Amino acid sequence: MFFFFGTRASKVKERKLKRTTCPYCQTQDSFVVSSFSKYFHLFWIPIIPLFKTHVAECTHCKKSYDKTQFTQQMQQSLDNENRTNPAKRPLWQGCGCLVLVAFFTVMMAISFYGVYMRSKYPDKYKIALDPRLELLNADINKLSPLIRAEDTLALVLKKCIDDDIVGGISTEDIAYFTQRDGDKLLVLLKVRDMKKIAAKHRRDLIPVIEDCLRYTNPKDSITQYFIGVEGKWNTILVKTPFDQDLGGRFADKQLLLPFYGDTPIIPEEKEKDSAPAEH
Numbered sequence: 001m002f003f004f005f006g007t008r009a010s011k012v013k014e015r016k017l018k019r020t021t022c023p024y025c026q027t028q029d030s031f032v033v034s035s036f037s038k039y040f041h042l043f044w045i046p047i048i049p050l051f052k053t054h055v056a057e058c059t060h061c062k063k064s065y066d067k068t069q070f071t072q073q074m075q076q077s078l079d080n081e082n083r084t085n086p087a088k089r090p091l092w093q094g095c096g097c098l099v100l101v102a103f104f105t106v107m108m109a110i111s112f113y114g115v116y117m118r119s120k121y122p123d124k125y126k127i128a129l130d131p132r133l134e135l136l137n138a139d140i141n142k143l144s145p146l147i148r149a150e151d152t153l154a155l156v157l158k159k160c161i162d163d164d165i166v167g168g169i170s171t172e173d174i175a176y177f178t179q180r181d182g183d184k185l186l187v188l189l190k191v192r193d194m195k196k197i198a199a200k201h202r203r204d205l206i207p208v209i210e211d212c213l214r215y216t217n218p219k220d221s222i223t224q225y226f227i228g229v230e231g232k233w234n235t236i237l238v239k240t241p242f243d244q245d246l247g248g249r250f251a252d253k254q255l256l257l258p259f260y261g262d263t264p265i266i267p268e269e270k271e272k273d274s275a276p277a278e279h
């Protein structure tokens, strides 16, 4: 059995018991009393000092007596010793406790300081979440195999995919979403049974999408395509005019963020920008 906490004892003092007689061998002043201090430990680190125990041994007959077996004479002698030459607990027996108290004090101080600084300078300590990521996640959540009638590009794309992809995945389960912003187009697909396609072949979906969109975009009014392909659990493929992640397993969807703007929009600035636009 293995204990991580409990009590241990360490010897703190050895003293002679004066004016005593061993009840066993009748030798005078033959006792040496060893004093032990017990302490509570956690992972062998002393935390709290507990009580002391004393064991007397006759140096002549080697018989040892614990505190309950002391004669009245031995007890008196020990009491005298404790008054004149006490067995002090070593400081280290409480060090774990001090360390814990110090640790929690420091942690409290740090957290209070953090709360204070955040309340005094709320702007400086605001967690910088990129609001573009929220927009992207919202659009990913709009992915549906039932394409909205107004999402004409998604309908065209579905037709291309249904015609071009043969075997393997069930194309009727693929979800589509497109969103246009000026000359930028965001194209999102969700292929639930992507695992049926080997990772190295998954990237072949991208040229099918690109060819289809170019064919349906003869006037070249769209110049920037931001394509993201979701698997069942995560983003699998990303291709944008600036970057791509076509490993076919775990793609970084944040590469799509430039579709929503070049730099992270800070909420206040966004409010200032969007407020006049509503009029």
Ligand SMILES: [Zn+2]
Binding pocket: 022, 023, 024, 025, 026, 027, 030, 058, 059, 060, 061, 062, 063
């Ligand atoms: Zn003895």
